[in-house]
Amino acid sequence: MEEKLIQLLKTQYGLDNVSLDFLREGGCKTYIVNGEKKYLLKVIGNAFKDTAKQSVMITGYLERKGFPVSRTILTTAGQAIVEISDDEPCLGLLQEFIEGEEPDLEKxxxxxxxxxxxxxxxxxxxxxxxxxxxxxxxxxxxxxxxxxxxxxxxxxxxxxxxxxxxxxxxxxxxxxxxxxxxxxxxxxxxxxxxxxxxxxxxxxxxxxxxxxxxxxxxxxxxxxxxxxxxxxxxxxxxxxxxxxxxxxxxxxxxxxxxxxxxxxxxxxxxxxxxxxxxxxxxxxxxxxxxxxxxxxxxx
The missing domain is CATH 3.90.1200.10 (Aminoglycoside phosphotransferase (APH), C-terminal lobe)
Structure with missing residues (x-):
């Protein structure tokens, strides 16, 4: 799967010489993309597929309003989300990587x-x-x-x-x-x-x-x-x-x-x-x- 994702990053986003580090898994699998710049790659399964496309529209809306959200990286063809062929159909979403930590709400x-x-x-x-x-x-x-x-x-x-x-x-x-x-x-x-x-x-x-x-x-x-x-x-x-x-x-x-x-x-x-x-x-x-x-x- 990771080899397939690396190939997708090359063909769809024009990203060469990248590697992936698995970050976490919940409703989707998230990877850190390492290269000249860092990105987050999310592989979204069927459980959340129905709202994934809408979420991209919403983050775009919030970004235009000046609200602090992670920016979506478009493919070279201008797409926000790509289809990934695997044993089970899923979607790929590439976002900017933000270096930070969880805020401490006890403060x-x-x-x-x-x-x-x-x-x-x-x-x-x-x-x-x-x-x-x-x-x-x-x-x-x-x-x-x-x-x-x-x-x-x-x-x-x-x-x-x-x-x-x-x-x-x-x-x-x-x-x-x-x-x-x-x-x-x-x-x-x-x-x-x-x-x-x-x-x-x-x-x-x-x-x-x-x-x-x-x-x-x-x-x-x-x-x-x-x-x-x-x-x-x-x-x-x-x-x-x-x-x-x-x-x-x-x-x-x-x-x-x-x-x-x-x-x-x-x-x-x-x-x-x-x-x-x-x-x-x-x-x-x-x-x-x-x-x-x-x-x-x-x-």
């Missing part, structure tokens, strides 16, 4: 600055002329329940009860264009303090509080600790201080934060199963996630 000034940028992002996206998929209860709750039914999970009624309780609390909250995967790994802060937003592959119409929660949630996905809950609360307070300078939030939205943390476990579990297959988790793992949710609800 008050960093959380406020990121909050301000996310608020600005959500405000700018109101006028973005792109039609996007809308994420509803089925996406956030139903997908995971469907997987549990396929696995004949014996305690599914507990998950069904949680799902109904959680969605009842958040249904009706304002929708907008969300990044869709706005965790700290999709931010890069350069040495001069500039923060860039990356990876708009899962951009969608969804309750805006989903983006807010993903960025501010500092809890451990596998082991809930009181210390992490307190850190999350502090980060959230500082983030909101910056966010509301550019985008308002109702009291109902602010209070829904803790419900969205729990909903995230339904949503992320379903995405993991879509990407890695239904057998990538076992009953013990599902039981422990249920235990996590019970702890969270008690808190």
């Amino acid at each position: 008050t000034e960093s959380a406020e600055k990121v909050g301000e940028l996310v608020g600005k992002l959500h405000s700018l996206m109101k006028d973005c002329p792109v039609q996007l998929v809308s994420r509803d209860k089925q996406f956030f709750i139903g997908r995971y329940l469907d997987f549990l039914r396929q696995k004949s999970y014996p305690k599914i009624s507990d998950y069904e009860k949680f799902g109904e309780q959680l969605w009842e609390k958040v249904q009706g909250l304002p929708y907008g264009i969300c990044h869709g995967d706005l965790h700290r790994g999709n931010l890069l802060q350069t040495k001069d303090g500039q923060i860039y937003f990356l990876d708009f592959d899962t951009v969608c119409q969804a309750p805006l509080m989903f983006d807010v929660m993903v960025m501010c949630d500092m809890t451990n996905y596998f082991n809930l600790q009181q210390e992490d809950i307190e850190i999350t609360r502090k980060v959230y307070e500082n983030f909101i201080s910056g966010y509301t300078r550019h985008h308002p939030l109702s009291q109902e939205e602010k209070l829904s934060f803790y419900d969205w943390v729990a909903i995230r476990h339904f949503q992320l579990q379903a995405t993991i199963l879509e990407v890695h297959g239904i057998n990538c988790i076992d009953e013990k793992f599902i039981d422990y996630q249920l235990y996590w949710l019970n702890q969270w609800m008690e808190q």
